[in-house]
Each structure stands twice: as structure tokens, then as C-alpha cells.
Amino acid sequence: MRPRAINSKTLSTGILTISSSSACYSARERLLTMNHDDHVALLKDGIAAPGGVWADFGAGSGAFTLALAELIGVQGSIYAVDRDPHALDEQARRLRQRFPALHVQHMAADFTQPLDLPPLDGIVMANALHFVRAKNPLLQRLRAYLKPGGRLLLVEYNVDTGNRWVPYPLSYSTWQEIAQHNGFAETRKLAARPSRFLGEIYSALSFNPAR
Numbered sequence: 001m002r003p004r005a006i007n008s009k010t011l012s013t014g015i016l017t018i019s020s021s022s023a024c025y026s027a028r029e030r031l032l033t034m035n036h037d038d039h040v041a042l043l044k045d046g047i048a049a050p051g052g053v054w055a056d057f058g059a060g061s062g063a064f065t066l067a068l069a070e071l072i073g074v075q076g077s078i079y080a081v082d083r084d085p086h087a088l089d090e091q092a093r094r095l096r097q098r099f100p101a102l103h104v105q106h107m108a109a110d111f112t113q114p115l116d117l118p119p120l121d122g123i124v125m126a127n128a129l130h131f132v133r134a135k136n137p138l139l140q141r142l143r144a145y146l147k148p149g150g151r152l153l154l155v156e157y158n159v160d161t162g163n164r165w166v167p168y169p170l171s172y173s174t175w176q177e178i179a180q181h182n183g184f185a186e187t188r189k190l191a192a193r194p195s196r197f198l199g200e201i202y203s204a205l206s207f208n209p210a211r
């Protein structure tokens with residue numbers, strides 16, 4: 001099924017709180033310990049230059065979408081994908097306030113299903129892969145969305161044992177193996193931040209090999 005695409009300029013401006021669903025418990029907790037500068041610091045070494053077509057998978061209310069917006073600037077464009085339309089509404093409001101000139105397309109969709117996206121220069125996936133048990137089919141799909149040489153920026157908790165809020169996490173060393181298994185290359189850890197929840201959050205960069 002084709003996902004619902006919503007242009008951020010057409011979304012309502014109603015103020016929404018972060019979802020109280022268990023899905024974003026960890027996002028609420030992180031708001032207590034991390035701020036916009038931390039989000040930018042986790043992504044910045046993974047973005048070589050301003051511009052480009054990017055997607056944020058599991059974008060939620062936009063903590064990392066805002067950081068991505070700051071780093072790629074108005075020359076870039078972002079497809080923000082999440083199955084929670086309320087979180088996307090909140091995100092659209094925040095992006096309009098801080099980056100009114102940036103082109104952002106909001107897609108209320110399940111990212112494990114096929115999405116209608118243009119070839120991407122980069123993907124951010126922050127605190128969302130840990131919701132997916134069967135990671136290989138999704139990672140094959142993500143790689144297919146990327147241009148040759150395109151980038152995947154992963155942000156995750158550095159643990160392999162889950163709980164009810166973070167059901168299927170992956171440590172950096174597990175990510176190195178899974179990324180290689182799914183054809184990603186040059187994986188490296190970029191940065192880390194301490195977290196009261198599950199100890200540490202890391203960011204990692206991987207490439208879709210240039211053929």
C-alpha cells in the first residue's frame with residue numbers, strides 16, 4: 001500500500017505532546033538527558049557536506065530530524081517517515097518554527113514496507129531499528145533506497161539485551177556484523193553519549209558501496 005505523504009506546510013499547527021505510547025518512552029527519557037546539541041554531535045561527522053536528499057526513518061517528533069535539518073541546511077531535503085501521524089504533526093510544527101525554508105515531506109507509513117522514495121544520499125535511523133526483530137529484510141530495503149555511496153547513520157543504545165520499551169536493541173559490535181552481512185561498507189562508530197536509560201547511545205556511519 002502506498003504510504004500517506006503529507007507536505008509539512010499543509011499540516012495542522014495544533015500543539016501535540018510526545019506520544020505516551022510505550023514506543024516513545026525512551027524518546028521522552030532522552031529529552032531529560034540530551035538536547036539539540038547532543039543530537040547534532042551524534043550525527044555531524046556522518047554528514048560530509050550540506051544538501052542532498054535524506055530520509056529519517058522512525059523520525060518521531062523530530063529530535064534527530066531537527067539535527068539533520070541543521071546539518072544539511074536549506075539546500076537539502078528530508079523525507080520524515082513514521083507510523084505515528086501525531087508525532088509527525090508535532091515534528092512538522094517544530095521544523096516550521098526552526099527551519100521554515102527547508103523542504104520536508106512527512107510520510108505516515110510503516111518503514112518495514114515498501115516506500116515510494118527517490119534515490120537517497122543518506123538515511124538517519126535513530127532509536128527506531130530496535131523495534132524491528134527481523135532486521136535483515138529491512139536493512140536490504142534501506143540499502144536499496146540509497147544511491148551508490150549513500151550513507152546510513154544509525155543511532156542506537158549500546159546493548160544487546162532488550163526490555164519492553166527497547167525490545168530488540170543492538171550494540172555497536174553487533175551492528176558492525178549486521179551491517180557487513182547486509183552489504184554495507186566502511187562502518188565506523190562516530191560518537192557516543194551517556195544515557196541514564198541503558199547506559200550509552202552511539203552513532204555509527206555505514207555506506208552503500210559505490211559500484
Ligand SMILES: C[S@@+](CC[C@H](N)C(=O)[O-])C[C@H]1O[C@@H](n2cnc3c(N)ncnc32)[C@H](O)[C@@H]1O
Nearest residue numbers: 058059060063082083084110111126127128131
Ligand atoms: C523511540 S522513537 C524515536 C524517535 C526519533 N527518531 C528520536 O530518536 O527521537 C521511535 C519511533 O519509531 C517509530 N516506529 C517504530 N517502528 C516503526 C515502523 N515499523 N514504521 C514506522 N515508524 C516506526 C515510532 O512510531 C516512534 O516514533
